[in-house]
Amino acid sequence: MHSPPAVAAVGLAPHAMRRQRLGDTVFRGLTQVFAIGVLVLLAGVIISLAAGAMPAFRKFGFFGFLLSDAWNPVKDNFGALPAIYGTVLSALIAMVLAVPVAFGIAIFLTELCPPVLRRPIGMLIELLAAIPSIIYGVWGLLVVAPVLQTTLQPFLIDTIGNVPIVGALFQGPPYGLGMLTAGMILAVMVLPFIAAVIRDVFMTVPAMLRESAYGMGATTAEVVRAIVIPHSRVGIVGGVMLGLGRALGETMAVTFVIGNAHHIRASLLAPGTTISATLANEFTEAVSDTYTSSLIALGLILFVITLIVLAIANFMLWRLSAKEGA
């Protein structure tokens, strides 16, 4: 089907044949234009953000903006560090919480679950991914945060908070809103994505390998550890990176529960901010050109970070499917 179809069709007049060939050229060209449009779109996003970010970079210097923790709309002085810190930290908390659970779900669905229940349970987990992020935000703000404030957070402060060194992460008043809450909500949001990818790569492990291990007397846990996980390592990394990319760019859920404070605090219980939350909260209220430009610069930084993470994720997953196809 790569070569043009044979045009020597029976009983077709030359002008009709020409028309058909013209149809092919037009259709192919049309699809190609839109395909190239996808590339142009990505370039357009980067160029447009870079152009918008220029005034801020020019005023503060590229690294000056990147490494400054100032955020003062009144004095028109801005820096990206607290937002970058919050973005990375909340995403990392999310990954620490979500990855083990995603592994559990994937192991359950591929090794343990009765085949009849596989699809319904898999679908329910996927529905978790379909719920819009604003719903997670509302739920996190009005339901989860008050519960955390009176239960988990005082508990953490009273126990781990007193341990030297690590304790610094869990000190201060229980605000309810803050990095930890944001990380937990993010964890729930990226969980289905990671679980689905890991389940799918677990499925690609040849049955022969699994059965051989079982035949040698291995338990299910040993099969998973010694056969399934080593065989699907690349795909697992891809799935985790995909989840990380989602967590870094997630906006609404985080905006509700992070507390929106431009500080860097040692405690995970303290409020902070992320790039996306800063944009959602402040963009329409930015009064000066420097303010707007600084926010667009934040957007550019976020886009570049997620691009790199997602590119690595897709490269990993692509390598896996290429290997499978070979």
Place this chain on the structure above:
Amino acid sequence: MISIYTRRRAANFTIMSLSLLATAIGLMVLFLILWSLLRHGLPAFSVNFFTKNTPAPGNVGGLLNAFYGSFMMTLVGTVVGVPIGILTGTYLAEFARGSYLAHAVRFINDILLSAPSIVIGLFVYGVMVVRMGHFSAWAGAAALAIIFVPVVVRTTENMLTLVPAGLREAAVALGAPQWKVIVMVVYRAAIQGMLTGVMLAVARIAGETAPLLFTAFGNNFWSTNMNAPMANLPVVIFQFALSPYADWQLLAWGGALLITLAILALNIAARLVANWGSFGK
């Protein structure tokens, strides 16, 4: 010897129990969210909720203008996004399999699929809102269309790839030109899967909030002017849920329940459609 065997059995039992627990956690969160939504959202449902516009705090009102705005922007986003997505997916699956351009487009498309939607909002703000000088529903719809396209490209390509080559070859052998083969044979064979993709994409953009914040903005009044700021459900939920007013929060819960039910229904319907298809998973 027995002790090693017992230990292995115990380790296996522990790990399997933990994986069961993990699945239970995932399902429990889903039900907790749905339960919270039903408990707080159902009391908001009334005739006013569906027939009045967003009120000032303390006044009686509903979300009618937001329903209309969300519907219109999702509709326009879909109408613009479907042809672009399907044609791009067709190019990848039918014309350019294995070419460098196809690899590049697929790679970039997969990245755009997960790219932060708020950045898309910034982009549309830069190219549309700034140029037009004001927020507008058109800009909101454009942002939604940009988020819509990658989803459809991905599913269309996957579904077209699943169509057996024999069908294409049979049509080509009858003398059909390639465009006829694709439109009349391949599309027809893959229509269920493509429809599933479109439905999932609609579900995705229907709940998107971040890209609308600085494109469509919001509007407290009834407006059908696509060239002006327009109310929409996600942004109203954002605004009302963060407000200190109990009646606004109630409306936010109601809106949240409605939007979640609609999106979950679309997702389930999309999966049912996929299962009717002969080539779906």
